[in-house]
Amino acid sequence: MSLRRQIRDESDFDQLPHNIPISATIADIEEKKGFIDYFRFVIEVKTKGGSKYLIYRRYSEFFNLHQILESKYSPENPEKPGPNTCTLPTLPGKIYIGNKQEIAENRIPELNTYMKRLLGLPTWLLLDEALRMFFYQTDQDSQQRPQALRRLRPPTRKVKTVKPPKKDMFSSPRAEGTVNNQTGIFPESFVKIIKPLPESDSEGEGGGYTYSCLRCFLLTPSGVEARDVCVQEDLTSQPSHKELLARMSDVFKVDDIALNYRDPEGDLIRILDDEDVQLMIKEARGQQGNVKRPVNQFPWELHVTMASDLSVYSSED
Template sequence: MALPRQLRDESDFDQLPDNIPISATIADIVEKKGFIVYYQFVITVKTKGGSKYLIYRRYNQFFSLHQRMELKLGAQTGSYTCTLPSLPGKKFIGNKKEIAENRIPELNVYMKKLLSLPTWVMLDDSIRMFFYKTESDSQPDPQALRRQRPPTRRVKTIKPKTDLLSSPRAEVMFDFSGSCKLELSLKAGEVIFLLRRVNADWLEGTVRDRTGIFPETFVKIIKPLPGSDSDGEGEAGRPKHPAVSCLRCCLLRPQGVDTRDLCVEEEMSTLPSYDELLTRMRDLFQIEDIALNYRDPEGDLVRILDDEDVVIMVWESKRSKVKRPVNQYTWELHVSLAADLTVYNTDF
């Protein structure tokens, strides 16, 4: 069936609910530092009822939506059959930012054609959920959306000194060196302005025009955060900050255990792949020849070999009775040297 015959006529359009998206355009891309570095597309969505909002989607979410719609439409017969637009294919080699930038025109065309499909397709739950503004989309809007605002439209706001004096802040008592890009490096005597509480032990703040997280034990609170910030809400109804989740990682060596808390911009429900975890642990501990493990409920170390083992690890962690902060994963990684079999409670 030719595409023009698929497009909705005026009567079909009137049947759509007001919250159905009618247009979507990529306004920018943003870098996210999760288990791996990836890019999200910042998409401006407009609904039939006139609402306008931003959503953040990765390419793999486009790919999953397309696969689900192919399965559903492939099962349809007769007058209910229609043709999906073409989705740009996966790319495994190249600069991630350049790949994301180059995909923008094709994805814009894809969304335009997708939102022009017949009414019965637009009402499908998969499409509606893809364009729905979820809680994870309720993060602060980017400072500038390059494809919507001219570069000259920059307004510099200078806060009066009275605002700074009334802002939540803390004095750095000890030097602290951040172990990743999400963590601030602090020097004793500096004043850091507080943004929110990440968990029971970590705060987020700004110092020297840099924003990041840091352990509370390294600072002395001068003016505490408002009570609402402990729940992730900013002052005056500000939207929530992007999700930051922490993963406990332990490197097992003959000379002892090196424990790190790895903070990533991921939802707690995110399930990383085996390759993502292996790459991130090699980078974190600066050791190439390592093995990934987890402890089962009996306390024995179990080696992780593939994605299925990662799923089992997460499932097993639900049986754990260890109490953790609300933003710390229930599972933790135990990294060992690949050739060291002495860490296992097994005879080889």
């Protein structure tokens, strides 16, 4: 780089606002359990003015940002000729198969490199609205409480391990289940531990996570299989048709499925889009007082069938 170019770039940088992000590092990953389970990256952002804060972003948000920047500034885009073009860093590609946690962990060094190179591009690109919004700490970001910040902690000495006290029933991980509207503790042989209880009250408000339960059924020629799916979404939340379809496919390990709900007459109604999901929730809430449910269970239920099976629907002769 010539001395004249370097002086110009330094001058441009001095004129940037103090809240412009200049570096970002992934501090940890966190699992988000909802209608679709996913991992998000906890990112520490540093601004030109010296402030630091945390933001929470999914890989899909990285991907969307990259698509926007490519459409605006990539020199290979024939629709956007002009002086404001630059070669963007390479974003790690999408991965469709594999353990979600391992995929997220393996992406950390690649995404760190991507962010470092992205924020090291010409200063005029740092003013791009999409880029600034990606690194901006929203109100939702500021209200989050990180579970841990493993990658920001300095190395520590190995300390002597103290043998933990003998566990009793209340200190061990526990699971509750509901059968015939009665909730109780299941025997250990019937339980698969997905996530142990937190060691402290640092997770969530009031200590621990608050889970909601969604009752769902798989209808096949061989019978009906019932499942209770736990999510962290509030009982008033309305998932999208796409989210529910993906979650049910994962729960029952089947593809080419259709979602349904039962109307007040007991007939199955196929759900085709988000408007149908809204109608299902509205009808379920209207009948909420007629059905006794646990306090943490959604008022609506899902009935999963094969997409090609039309025999489950009532038809007039």
